[in-house]
Amino acid sequence: MKKTISVLFALFFCLLAPLFAQNQQAEKIMLLMEEIPVMGLSVAVVKDGELVYQEAFGWKEENKVPLSSTDIFRIASISKSFSATSIMQLVEQKKLSLEDDVSDLIGFKVRNPKFPEKVITLKMLLSHTSSMNDSEGYFTLDAINPAKNPNWKKAYNDYAPGEGYQYCNLAYNMTGTIIEKYSGERFDHYIKNHILDPLGLYGGFNVNDLDASKFANIYSFDTKTGEFTLSPAAYAPRKEEIANYVENYSTPIFSPTGGMKISAPDLARYMIMHMNYGKGEKAKIIKKKSSKIMQTPLSSNENYGLALWKTDKLIEGKMLTGHTGSAYGLYSAMFFDPQEKFGIVVMTNGCDPTYENGYNKVIKETVNILYEELIKN
Known part of the structure; x- marks a missing residue:
């Protein structure tokens, strides 16, 4: 009788242990949200290469x-x-090369005036080593176009292209324009047709193609007043600008540098593709060689590759690959370990903006809770 009870207890424990674990991590996240102002959090966890957990907390x-x-x-x-x-896809098709001169690709002169003979390559755009900066803005290519902006020289730093690092949003809006020009598809359509649809993901760069009822409102937090303020610009439809779209130049309207709209679970499925070096759950998007190029740091200062960087500071002592995001009050993180096949996605639609060791504190602590409870344990 005692043996039967022991067996039943063991079976009961095995069945319910995962539920206890999930409740424990959820409880810790909710406690965090009580300690630090947070509007909402959406999270997703991948373990052994599979999406094992997704949950949302707080308010939409x-x-x-x-x-x-x-x-x-x-x-x-x-x-x-x-x-x-997308660039790596076009490189594989031999429509582009990472060593191409951006001047030839974009259609106007792209040269640091202090180093006029030094070519700025596509790889430099993608790795933030182009010597360009965002001081003239990045919502239009006019910022760096000599024919449009008399102050275009200010958009370049004092060091030579390839010899320094500065994070540059303008570089990625230029990248989006190059994708559009050499694919023959409008940027937002290209991403949908060649990444999102093959992977079976819902999202996109064009607000008007998405169900607005699914948008999580984004709020900025004022640390002085302790109040949240809605940021409607995060989902601005920009219908007039799109109606007057100029092919191969107006691409920044869709913000290739920061305008993707997607859920945490679908972003985790996209992350699985990078974790598996180009192979997603439903399709192979890029070759293993291309994926490894993206994940290989080019800057020793920042450990940044091509839109992915490596860090051991998010989870102390654990080398991860991924990226963060912040805009309009939103903070996001997508990081993974391609060897151990785990990854974590965290998004908040508004929180205290305090940073800790280079990361938003809410994002960092949530990532560590999920790692401790669902990966490490």
Whole structure:
């Protein structure tokens, strides 16, 4: 009788242990949200190469509509990896080379005036080593076009292309334009047709193609007043600009540098593709060689490759590959270990903007909770 009870207890424990574990990590996240102001959090965890957990906490619309894990967010700079992945597809098709001169690709002169003979390559755009900066803005190519902006020289730094690192959003809006020009498809259509649809993911760079009821409202947090303020610009439709779209020049309207809208679980499925070096759950998007190029740091200062960087500071002592994002009050993170086949996606649609060791504190602590409870344990 005692043996039967022991066996039943063991079986009961095995069946319910995962539920206890999930409840424990959910409880820790909710405690975190009580300690630090957070509007909402959407998370997804991949273990052994498979999506094993997805959950949402807090509000989609402040104090009115709870957040759901299927809600989509503007994910900010994680979007850059979609642009870099697209470039690698076009490189594989021999439509582009990473060593191509950006001047030839973009259609106007792209040269640092202090180093006029030094070619700025496509690889430099993707790795933030082009010597360009965002001081003249990045929402239009006019910022760096000598024929459009009399102050274009200010958009370059004092060091030579390839000899320094500065994160540059303009570089990725230029990258999106190059994708459009050499694929023959408008940028937002290319991403949908060649990345999202093959992987079976819902999202996109064009707000007007998506179900607005799925958007998680994004809020900025004022640390002085302790109040959240809605940021409607995060999902601005920009219909007039799109109606007057100029092919191969107006691409920044869709923000290749930060405008992807997608849910946490679908971003995790996209992450699985990079974790498997180009092979997603439903399709192979890029070759293993191309994927490894993206994940290999070119800058020793920042450990940045092509829209993906390596860090051991997010989870102390654990080398991860991925990217963060921040815009309009949103903070996001997508990081994975291609060897151990685990990864974590965290998005918040508004929180205290305090940073800790280079990462938003809410994002960092949530990532570590999920790692401790669902990966390490």
